[in-house]
Amino acid sequence: MFTSGSELKGDKHYDVCVIGSGAGGAIVAHELTKAGFQVIVLEEGGHYTHKDFKMREDQAFPTLYQESGSRTTKDLGVSILQGRAVGGTTVVNWTTSFRTPDSTLDHWKKKHAVGGFSVTDLNPHWDAVEQRLSIAQIDLLETNRNNRTLYDGCKALGLEVSTLRRNVKNCLKSGYCGLGCPVDAKQSMLVTYLPDAVAAGATVVSRCRVDKLVTEAGKVVAAECSLIGDDNYSATGRNLTIRADRFVLSAGAIGSPTILMRSGLSGPLVGRRTFLHPVIGSSAHWAEPINPFYGAPQSVASHAFAHRGEGKVGLFLEAAPLQPMLAALATSNFGEAHAQMMAALPHTSAHIALAIDGFTDGETGGTVEVRESGAPILDYPLPPVIWEALKEGLRQLIKIDLAAGAKEVFSSHDPMLSFKSEKDLAQLDNAAFETGRVAVFSAHVMGGCKMGDEAASSVVRSNDLRHHTLTNLHVVDGSVFPTSLGVNPQLSIYGLSHLMSARFVGEWKHG
Numbered sequence: 001m002f003t004s005g006s007e008l009k010g011d012k013h014y015d016v017c018v019i020g021s022g023a024g025g026a027i028v029a030h031e032l033t034k035a036g037f038q039v040i041v042l043e044e045g046g047h048y049t050h051k052d053f054k055m056r057e058d059q060a061f062p063t064l065y066q067e068s069g070s071r072t073t074k075d076l077g078v079s080i081l082q083g084r085a086v087g088g089t090t091v092v093n094w095t096t097s098f099r100t101p102d103s104t105l106d107h108w109k110k111k112h113a114v115g116g117f118s119v120t121d122l123n124p125h126w127d128a129v130e131q132r133l134s135i136a137q138i139d140l141l142e143t144n145r146n147n148r149t150l151y152d153g154c155k156a157l158g159l160e161v162s163t164l165r166r167n168v169k170n171c172l173k174s175g176y177c178g179l180g181c182p183v184d185a186k187q188s189m190l191v192t193y194l195p196d197a198v199a200a201g202a203t204v205v206s207r208c209r210v211d212k213l214v215t216e217a218g219k220v221v222a223a224e225c226s227l228i229g230d231d232n233y234s235a236t237g238r239n240l241t242i243r244a245d246r247f248v249l250s251a252g253a254i255g256s257p258t259i260l261m262r263s264g265l266s267g268p269l270v271g272r273r274t275f276l277h278p279v280i281g282s283s284a285h286w287a288e289p290i291n292p293f294y295g296a297p298q299s300v301a302s303h304a305f306a307h308r309g310e311g312k313v314g315l316f317l318e319a320a321p322l323q324p325m326l327a328a329l330a331t332s333n334f335g336e337a338h339a340q341m342m343a344a345l346p347h348t349s350a351h352i353a354l355a356i357d358g359f360t361d362g363e364t365g366g367t368v369e370v371r372e373s374g375a376p377i378l379d380y381p382l383p384p385v386i387w388e389a390l391k392e393g394l395r396q397l398i399k400i401d402l403a404a405g406a407k408e409v410f411s412s413h414d415p416m417l418s419f420k421s422e423k424d425l426a427q428l429d430n431a432a433f434e435t436g437r438v439a440v441f442s443a444h445v446m447g448g449c450k451m452g453d454e455a456a457s458s459v460v461r462s463n464d465l466r467h468h469t470l471t472n473l474h475v476v477d478g479s480v481f482p483t484s485l486g487v488n489p490q491l492s493i494y495g496l497s498h499l500m501s502a503r504f505v506g507e508w509k510h511g
């Protein structure tokens with residue numbers, strides 16, 4: 001059943017307690033329940049459904065996003081979008097579905113001792129998830145103008161570009177994936193694996209924040225929770241303790257390490273190596289209507305710059321939907337200039353370059369810290385190699401926009417820079433690429449509970465994502481990645497979660 005924390009009595013003992021109901025947690029919950037385990041899922045966010053999704057940013061951000069969408073890094077340099085609801089970030093994501101690149105898996109094996117699974121192990125699990133989530137490639141004719149201009153610009157410059165795969169069924173192409181799908185076309189965890197898990201007998205508890213794990217003799221014995229009130233944020237003052245034989249931490253990157261740290265289970269590695277795919281954007285004005293708020297939000301990607309050579313941070317390029325609030329926040333101008341940018345929104349495109357962080361020597365990523373209140377904050381001052389990549393990403397986006405026929409392209413600097421021809425690119429040489437001078441975003445938070453086969457350099461083992469010392473605690477979410485991915489994360493997490501669930505069932509049934 002789906003229930004809220006206030007309706008649950010904490011007197012039952014479960015086989016498995018899953019913490020977090022997003023990409024990692026939902027699949028584990030389903031696969032284990034289906035195999036006969038008694039499973040409870042504890043989720044901090046509320047249980048919202050298609051009836052609540054009104055395509056309004058003022059309603060969606062406070063209800064569906066961490067910190068109402070205003071989470072940032074400690075130095076305020078990077079804005080971080082992360083979901084917080086039953087279904088996790090999959091409720092608000094933009095449906096882009098890529099398997100983990102072979103080159104990323106190879107790098108993990110060579111540099112991070114991730115020897116516990118291979119692409120051959122993952123393939124049947126990706127097949128199964130892709131079937132359940134109706135993942136299929138979008139036709140070029142179905143892309144909106146925002147994505148099509150990216151495609152055309154890449155083609156004009158001879159760059160690799162293609163349409164991408166989406167997890168949707170009967171998508172009406174409203175463009176509002178980021179605010180929750182109003183017609184259940186998006187095959188998020190909210191409408192697939194979680195209802196499947198509940199139908200098989202799982203209990204999914206909303207507004208129930210896990211504060212701490214309690215340990216005894218090298219095992220986790222309970223999760224101590226605070227119940228969250230109707231305002232979706234304040235603690236009610238009421239607590240719940242959930243006991244189980246095994247615990248699966250799936251509270252996402254930032255979330256999972258935070259729970260370990262609040263429980264005094266951190267050690268030197270927990271929260272370290274958190275990566276963001278830091279994003280820089282170009283906006284461009286076009287004679288024709290673009291309407292960047294309508295249509296499949298992401299349907300085209302280029303990986304032409306993913307491998308830029310030794311010592312350089314790679315990039316991939318995509319489009320981003322631009323609803324009015326997001327557009328207003330992404331625009332650094334004030335007053336009349338800002339009003340003009342907003343008035344031009346229907347004729348504006350938004351293209352993004354995502355830096356593939358964590359692969360060059362010396363990159364350490366961000367570190368999760370826990371504030372006095374118990375809330376997390378990510379310290380991630382971007383290093384020079386990332387700024388170099390973001391500058392190059394912006395340069396390429398501007399060239400692509402101009403090649404596709406944009407009248408004028410803008411950077412996200414404060415004040416914005418304007419580019420009407422390739423001659424103007426020289427401005428980038430002296431432009432400030434540093435914290436606070438140009439907007440940087442992230443919607444892909446990864447790492448913080450690194451997997452690997454050496455206890456000295458990782459938090460969980462790679463063959464079963466089990467904590468190196470706590471023998472009944474597993475971490476199954478995006479926090480286990482040793483670097484970023486080089487592609488949008490959801491399908492990497494789904495595949496890994498499905499594979500690990502199969503291993504859990506095999507081991508635990510006999511254990």
Ligand SMILES: Cc1cc2nc3c(=O)[nH]c(=O)nc-3n(C[C@H](O)[C@H](O)[C@H](O)COP(=O)(O)OP(=O)(O)OC[C@H]3O[C@@H](n4cnc5c(N)ncnc54)[C@H](O)[C@@H]3O)c2cc1C
Pocket residue numbers: 019020021022023024025042043044045081082083084085086087088089090092093094095096097098178208209210211250251252253255256259298443444445476477478479487488489490491493
């Ligand atoms: C706007 C946006 C667009 C995106 N678009 C795409 C896309 O198109 N394609 C793609 O591949 N990826 C996309 N992503 C990213 C992708 O959705 C995430 O990487 C993925 O969902 C992460 O899965 P996870 O299991 O690690 O965490 P999540 O899915 O974030 O789930 C973690 C859950 O744990 C809960 N939680 C945290 N702390 C606690 C606690 N203490 N107690 C209880 N519960 C807790 C959270 O509320 C959350 O519901 C997007 C992200 C955003 C924000």
Ligand code: SF4
Pocket residue numbers: 095168170171172173174175176177178180181182183184185186295296297
């Ligand atoms: S674009 Fe499609 S999947 Fe996204 S919210 Fe609209 S109907 Fe749902």
